[in-house]
Amino acid sequence: MSFIQGVAASEGIAIAKAFRLEHNKLIIEKRHITNxxxxxxxxxxxxxxxxxxxxxxxxxxxxxxxxxxxxxxxxxxxxxxxxxxxxxxxxxxxxxxxxxxxxxxxxxxxxxxxxxxxxxxxxxxxxxxxxxxxxxxxxxxxGIQVVNPSMIAEDVIIITQNLTPSDAAMLNPKVIKGVVTNVGGRTSHSAFIAKSMNIPAVVGTKTAFEDIENGDFVILDGHKGLVHINPTPELIDEYEANRLKAEEEIAQLAWLTNEKTISNDGQDYTVVGNIGNVEEANDVIRNGGEGIGLFRTEFLFMGRKQLPSEQEQFEAYKAVLQALNGKPVVVRTLDIGGDKELPYLKLSKEMNPFLGFRGIRFCLGEQSILRKQLRALIRASAFGKLKIMFPMVAVIEEFRQGKAMFEEEKNKLIEEGVKVGDIGLGMMVEIPSTALMIESFAKEVDFFSIGTNDLIQYTLAADRLNEQVSYLYQPYHPAILRLIQKVINAAHKEGKEVAICGDMAGNEVAIPLLVGMGLDEFSVHSSSIIKTRAHIRQLSKKEIEKMLDDLLSLPNAVEIGDALEKFSYKRNI
Incomplete structure (x- = not known):
């Protein structure tokens, strides 16, 4: 028995025989033609x-x-x-x-x-x-036939040099139990698709394709990024038991879908889902979500040759609001730039796009795009409980400009006789300057959603997609936790609610800390909703509050992480 360490790209455990997906090697010869x-x-x-x-x-x-x-x-x-x-x-x-x-x-x-x-x-x-x-x-x-993974008919774990996006899209989750690749990262389109299909994946192993033969028995651990080759019967039994236990635990939590999320000392919390399209709204409902905490609207703008019309956007927002049937839906206005581009806009290349023309900055520079989106959202507000938030706000003037445009478009629509619902207007907290000046924002903003992924990378000056500085991506760094606590305290003082919509909200080790800090809303991937709700119901906010000062006074992320691990272990949660 041996094992290979890779990068966990999609969580879960898979146990099956290996199927080597080998692409035809294209031999491209240089030839001179006559015709x-x-x-x-x-x-x-x-x-x-x-x-x-x-x-x-x-x-x-x-x-x-x-x-x-x-x-x-x-x-x-x-x-x-x-x-x-x-x-x-x-x-x-x-x-x-x-x-x-x-x-x-x-x-x-x-x-x-x-x-x-x-x-x-x-x-x-x-x-x-x-x-x-x-x-x-x-x-x-x-004249070479392109490989088609959809033709695989038996339960297997795919082993391949590199799973192309086309390969990933053709996977059948009924028979493809997992994916292991030599190359790739967490941000690849292939990893993205595998995760959406709930197919466990380990990428970036470097040697799996060379080390694993067709028919080898494989255990894929999508939590730790491990691939076990021809494991012992004892290890197979151990992983199989863990896999079945996890499935049973999720099945046993189904009753929670119709219950409120209340801690064991009686505090109310809300657990909602993150989505990128209309179809994913149904996943949130099916998994017991209490609303939508983040609707990423940039996917309406991507993969096309021109901007979506106001009517197209209206139909999409209306469909999501109707699907949620009165539960709140938070829509983030267009957030492009950084890692998201729209080729048809022909934007100039930037030396550092993550610090450039993105989020609310782009929308204030291209006001016609934002106004069209706001009009579509305001029209859709009559069909549900809508909230709108602006991304990447750095200074109060940006929020005020966005709000002014919102009010202008809302008043125009009312004058046109359009029915308009009550709409909350909030913003993302992703930049340290915003967190540090949160008291000023809290007087004018209806609600906040902390984007911990960006807040961490901007506070610690570490690109979260760069493996060379990944050690600096520390969710439990004291600076990060103090900023989060500052935002929550200032918002609550003004009677405003705070959500987190980054990875941290669904992290089982972080959840007790966020409960103790007083976070109001956890916005997570739909597959994590029911587990997050169950986790919160086991916690006592009052108990965690007693240890909060000591926890936040620890000097580094490692010690804080260890303390949180011990807390969870002692309480078996």
Missing amino acids: IDNEIEKFQKAIMFAADELEQIRDHSRAEAGEDHAAIFDAHLLVLTDPELIGPVKDKITTEKLNAEYAIKEITNQYIVSLSNSENEYMRERAADIRDVASRIQSHLL
């Missing part, structure tokens, strides 16, 4: 066949994983028609009389090398998307 028109026609036909395949994959992904995952393949389709890519390929065929597949290789390699050398892990992962599209076109030119 340029014929070569360009072949190239255009290959693009057409590739587009047909991608449309099928997109539709399959939409049905299995939701609209935001299908948008990945809308983006791939845009690559297929991108004149900045297609034009240079045709030029190489024409001017250098090169065969099409080699011309594709030369042009796409320029993009791939540039993205692969980026310091930003998200941008490095995008190189895989271009490589995926290029390989698909080249396969058609060479």
Whole structure:
């Protein structure tokens, strides 16, 4: 028996035989052609066949994983028609009389090398998307059949060098019990899709594809990032028991879906879900969510050739509000920039996009986009309990400008005779300046949602997607916890509620701390809702409050984390 350490990309335990998913190696030879028109026609036909395949994959992904995952393949389709890519390929065929597949290789390699050398892990992962599209076109030119994981018919754990986004979208979760890759990271599209399908995944193992043979028995531990190869019967029994226990615990908690989230000393809390599209709203309801704490609207804008119309947006927001049937829905206005781009806007490249033109900054600079979104939201407010929040607010003037536009558009719609509901107007707390000046904000803002993922990276100056500085991404750092406590205290003083919508809200070790701090709302992935609610019901806020000062006075994240682990262990929670 041996094991390999990788990166846990999608939680869960899988136990099955290994299936090596090996992609056909494309041998791209450089050839000089004599018939340029014929070569360009072949190239255009290959693009057409590739587009047909991608449309099928997109539709399959939409049905299995939701609209935001299908948008990945809308983006791939845009690559297929991108004149900045297609034009240079045709030029190489024409001017250098090169065969099409080699011309594709030369042009796409320029993009791939540039993205692969980026310091930003998200941008490095995008190189895989271009490589995926290029390989698909080249396969058609060479007459090679593209690998289709949907044809796998038995329970297996896929072992592969690299799971392309197209591969991931075609996984059948009924038979694909897990995924192990040599390369990739937590932010890859493949990991994103696997997580949405609840398929456990361990990525970045470096050697799994070489070390594991077809038919080897494998245990995949998606919590610790471990892959056990041909484990002992005792270890199999241990993992199988843990897997069944986890499933039983979730099943036994189903009764909580119709109950309130109340701690064992009688304090009320709210546990809501994070979504990126209309379909995911149903997952939140099914898992017992008490509302939507974060609707990421940028997915309505991605994977398309132009901005969505006001009517398109209105229909999407209306559908989510109606699905929640009176439960609150918090919608975040468009948050692009940083790791999210809209190719059709042709925004200028920035040296550091995470500190640049993103969030509310972008929307205040492109006011027509924000006004259209606000109008759609205000119109939809008549169909449910709507709250709107602005992202990436750094100074009070940004919130005031956003609020002024909101009020102007609301008044226009009322004058037009449009029915408008009561709408709360809040903001994200993601930047240290906001947390430090929270008293000023609390007098004017209706509610707050702390985005701990960004707050941690901006406070500790550590890119959360950069593995080289990942040791600095410390949710329990005293500076982070003091900022969170400061926000909660100041908001409560003004009678305003505070939520957390980052990873921390669903972290079982962090939940007792957040309960003791007085957090009002936990906004988590839909699969974590019921566990988070059950966890809170076991806790006593008064008991945790007694130890809070001592906990927050500890000097570093390690000691705080250890103290929280001990607290949970002693109480068996």
